[in-house]
Amino acid sequence: MERPTNPSVLEAAAERAAAEEIEVEAASTYPSSRAVPSNRQFTPTTTTNTAATRRRKKKQYAVSTAWEREVAEGKVPTDINTFACCFARRIGNMFAICSYPDGTPILIAGPCWPFCVLVTVPLILGVSFLIAWFLIYDSEKFDLPDWMLFVYGGTIGFVMMSLCCVSCRDPGLMERVVDEEAGEGGWFWNEQVGSFRPPGALYCRECGVLIQDFDHTCPWTGTAIGRNNMFAFKTFVVSVNILCYFSIGLVIWALLDGLLR
DSSP states (O other), X not given: OOOOOOHHHHHHHHHHHHHHHHHHHHHHHOGGGSXXXXXXXXXXXXXXXXXXXXXXXXXXXOBOHHHXXXXXXXXXXXXXXXXXXXXXXXXXXXXXXXXXXXXXXXXXXXXXXXXXXXXXXXXXXXXXXXXXXXXXXXXXXSOOOTHHHHHXXXXXXXXHHHHHHHHTSOOOBOBOOOOHHHHHTXXXXXXXXXXXXXXXXXXXXXXXXXXXTOOEEETTTTEEEOXXXXXXXXXXXXXXXXXXXXXXXXXXXXXXXXXXX
């Protein structure tokens, strides 16, 4: 077989061979620079998320199925909550005043919030104000140091802050879980909320929702006591007892001072 002797043909073959070598070297050195076949559509990857992926799905809490039926049928009774909590998102018998985008409550009021607002708060502030005004502030009648007013006022402030942390915090609302694999993992089915629950989580009738590590419903704080607000509840109980003993001690001091004069 005769080889081509035409110089133009030899030069063209040499150029094609050199071009193929350069392309092979570039492909081995920079893999991302390989050509994409013409019959395949190239879709560039980006690190930015779309608006759909950034939008988180709101949590579905394990609320009472009976309450959900009442809401669906429009049979929710009209009460004080209908007017006072009309701006809040209702979760069972609890009222989320402010929430994160995924539905997690930031500030939430319990079912007994009227008792807390109309009884607990006036009782603490009213009695404390009377004692502070007549026994401490009016220091001409009783021989008490001026710094006692700051100590007593600080105790009142700490009590109110701990009460707020109990009353306005999520006690431990549980999301609804209907996956049967949860039952195989040691969870129990709760018919009242139509959801599986872990050990320790119980249904609160007053709140109408499943609460993790539910202990009890405290009318003085207006809400249920669970995992998330248990520490704040214990702090409130201790601090309000300290304030009570502090107030009783001031009253006894005033009575003894009046008798000895």
